[in-house]
Each structure stands twice: as structure tokens, then as C-alpha cells.
Amino acid sequence: MAGIGNATMYRVAGIVGSLRAGSYNRALFRAAVSALPSRLQIVEAPILDVPLFNQDVEDAGDPEAVAGLRQAISGADGVLIFCPEYNAGIPGVLKNALDWASRMHNGQRVLWDKPVGIMGASDGRFGTTRSQMAMRSLLPQLGMRLMPTPAVMIAQVEELVDDDGNLSDEKTRERIREHLEAFHHWIDVFARAERDRES
Template sequence: MSDLRLLGLSGSLRRESNNTALLRTLQDSMPADIELSVKTLHGIPLYDQDLENRGTPRAVVELRVEIAASDGLVICSPEYNCGMPGVLKNALDWASRPASASPMKGKPVLIVTSSPAFTGGVRAQAHLREVLTGMLARVIVWPQVVIAGVHGKVQNGRVADETTVQFLHEAVGGLAAEISLLRRSLA
């Protein structure tokens, strides 16, 4: 039984996604007291309030339930055109509803961005931070995790670069510390 349940969301739909590989690597190597479930965003329809008014789609309900059941999120995103991918923004829009009772409200979130470029997706990082702050999520400010040259660090669906794996583990440690602090403040 794990003490900490994290949900990893991949901002990429590609079968060979580097961001999903980052999450799968973490999932395979978490300590016994931390469980990380990985979720892709396949099947989430485009946000449409008319659709929501007729009944929230099942894939969205499942996403909200998984977010609510987690102690924190690890969001891994590529950078598309200086920001996060539309599929991720769309999923976050669904997750933010209803605003007064969103499962994102107060949820600790670690942002990880990656790119083949030397910038590591830093602009997507800023975009995600802004959107998550608007959703009242509790964004972890340290460490800021940007992974440059990610295409050379992933092999066979997992991160092969040990320095990157260690960096990711330290970042999850920061998220775990934030969750622990939050738990103590609420006790």
C-alpha cells in the first residue's frame, strides 16, 4: 500500500511520446511508498459547454475522478508553438469544471516539459503554470523541470539518461514534500 498516490498526465497523444516515456520511467522506478498512475488524454472530446450541459462525457468523468483520487499530479508536456499542446489545454479545461468544485482546486502539481530543443519546453512550462494557477491548482515552483534534447534521452519507451532520471526523482521528491507539508497544515 502506497502512502502517496500520484497521477501522471501526458500532454502528447503519440504512441512513441517522449513525455509518456518520462512518466513510464518514473512509474517503473518509484519508491514503494509512492504510486504513480499514468494517463494519456485519448478519448477526451473537445470542450463544449453544450455537451457538458447534456451530460459530462464518460472519459471526462473518469479524468476528474482520477484527479480527485490522487494526492498530486505530474504533468509532462511537449512544447508546441511556444505553448502546451491543445489536447492538454482541452483536458485541463474539462478538469477545471465546475470552477467552484474542480478536482484541480488546491491540487499539488509538478510540471515537467521537454523538447528536442535546448530550451526544454520552457515556454510550455510558463503557459502551463499560468493556466494551472488560473485553475487554483497548487503549482510546485521548485524544481522547475525542463528537459532539453529529450529525443536523445529516450530509448525503447523509457528514459535511458541516468542524470535525467535522477533529476525527475528529485522533482517528484519536491512534489512529495509539498504534499506532506499540505497534509500537516490540514491536520
């Protein structure tokens, strides 16, 4: 975090919960990057190479991809999750990455106390409502501070992208902007409380 004028700049780690090259949730991530308020920075916390969780592997030491994921999250003031929906739930690759990141490592849990927001897009009619509901019970279990509103649940997303696979629908982009503005405020509430405690 760093101060600029009256507003504080915060860094956000973005987790895209799909490994697919043409992912709609990655398009959502790109739309968030382009709509970012000047007081937020976003860096991706990549999950592409994170192996399936295995406690024996964990005991032998973090694989490189897990160390990278942990580092991206621990250096951030908040986490934004771009969440697809598989079979009315959270895709395995995303849950797997969160399982790794949730573990105590060198006396620290990187997800603990982190403000978190969720957005999601699907080509179904429910627009990731059900996977986001599952996330809403999971994330507080990990000690995360979940922003309750505004929701971004994009249904039938294939109708909202242009030929280059970018989210071009202006109403959707506006909802993303609103979510990001609210998320800056959400991070700020906890960061201010922390600063007050320390002063």
C-alpha cells in the same frame, strides 16, 4: 493517502500531454513510474478520448472519458503533468483536458487545492521551458498549488532515450527522482496542514 511507518503514502494522478504512441513525454511518465519513491503511487489520468470542450456537451452530462479524467484526479492527492511544447506553448490536447477538469461538477472542482508538479521533454533546444512557463501562469488560475522547483525541462530528448524509446540517461533519471522526492514533500506540507486543521 495512507500511513506507512513515519512516512505517508500519497497517490498521484499523472497527465501525459501527448497522444502520440512514441511520445517522449510518455517516456518521461514511464521513467517517473520506475523512479517513484516507495511513498508515492501514480495512476494515469488518461486524456486520449477526451473530446474537444463544448459547453453544450458539458450541459448534457460528462462524456465517459471526462468522467474518467475527473475521477482519476479527484481520487489523487496530487497531479503530475508531463507537458510537451507546441509552438512555444501548451499543446491543445492538454489545455483542452485541463479546461474540462477545471469546471465545477456536482459542487466540486477536482483541480482546486491540488498540489501539482510539471515535467516536460522536447526535441528542441529549450526543453519545454516556454510551455512550462505558460503552465505556471495557468495552473494557479485553476486553484492548483504549483511546486516551484526543481524544474525538469529536458531538451533534445531524442539523444537521451535508448532503442526501446525509454529515457536511459542517468543524469536525467536522477533529476526525475529529485522532482518526485520534492513532490512527495510538497504534497505532505498541504496534507499535514489539512490534518492539523481537522484535529
